[in-house]
Amino acid sequence: MGTKTMYLSHRPRRLRRNETLRRMTRETQLSVNDLILPIFVRHEDRAHNPIVSMPGQYQLGIHDAAAFAEEVAAAGVPAIILFGIPETKDAAGSSAWQTDGVICRAVQAVKARCPELCVITDVCLCEYTDHGHCGILEKNRAGMIDVHNDATVEALVKEALAHAAAGVDMVAPSDMMDGRIGAIRDALDAEGHDEVAVMAYSAKFASAFYGPFRDAAESPPQFGDRRSYQMDPANGDEALREIALDIDEGADIVMIKPALPYLDIVRRAVEEFNIPIAAYNVSGEYAMIKAAVERGWLDEQRTVLEMLTGIKRAGASLILTYWALDVARWLNS
């Protein structure tokens, strides 16, 4: 091959020749500052129960969750989001707003040990209702049992206020009821919690990828599914309308969930709105990679860093991921 014949005017490979050049031209930097770690907390003081469908994740007792949070903070992860497994469940999900319930006690325990860690709570009823739905059930006009929107919003407001009184930094309503962001924002302000931020699960899709989470949080719906409140995976324009409503109602951060099948929504949201966008790399996205890693089919670190970089490149400035602590350690080393 004569070099004479090769007069290429563009040689993009020039800037890929070595790591120094690649570092200089890298467009997206995944940082520990982007990460939020979900933690499952049980009502007992002590527990360390492995979650079978999420290898490496545990339901932790309140004491153990606080100790773990300290480790997470020490690794540089800025935030955690807490999910509660309560002692009792009922039709209304009333253990969700008990001031001595699992989440309120966990918030106090974590804040006492690591005041600088941003503590976020998931605000929803599905972990607290005996039927596993995200709200209060009633017969609708067609005579079918469905989640009643406005009664549920009232309950969510009580839950958010209980978390705020316990000292949470940010509440994250994940129920998908209409109007809940405005109602929660108003109630927080009225009770003097104007500093508590709201991260809205704005575009939360009715996804098969939540399967492992429902084991982890012991919250599978006992009948039916969540499609009367979570979004149809086919809908992108509607996702943007949901996000616009939540911003209008006072959300500080909006979230898209799950992440991987919905990166187009992340990109569209970033282009449309000037507000921090979070993406939730959910339990099923965790489980499928873990399962392939266990079989030796994928390299965990490379796969996870590539995936999270992709989520960030799509436009998410925050990523909720069960790998947050691992990633902090990988990035630090």
Ligand code: PBG
């Ligand atoms: C509660 C809630 C769910 C998840 C976060 N908050 C489950 C659901 O809606 O069924 C899923 C998180 C995950 O899968 O990692 N409503």
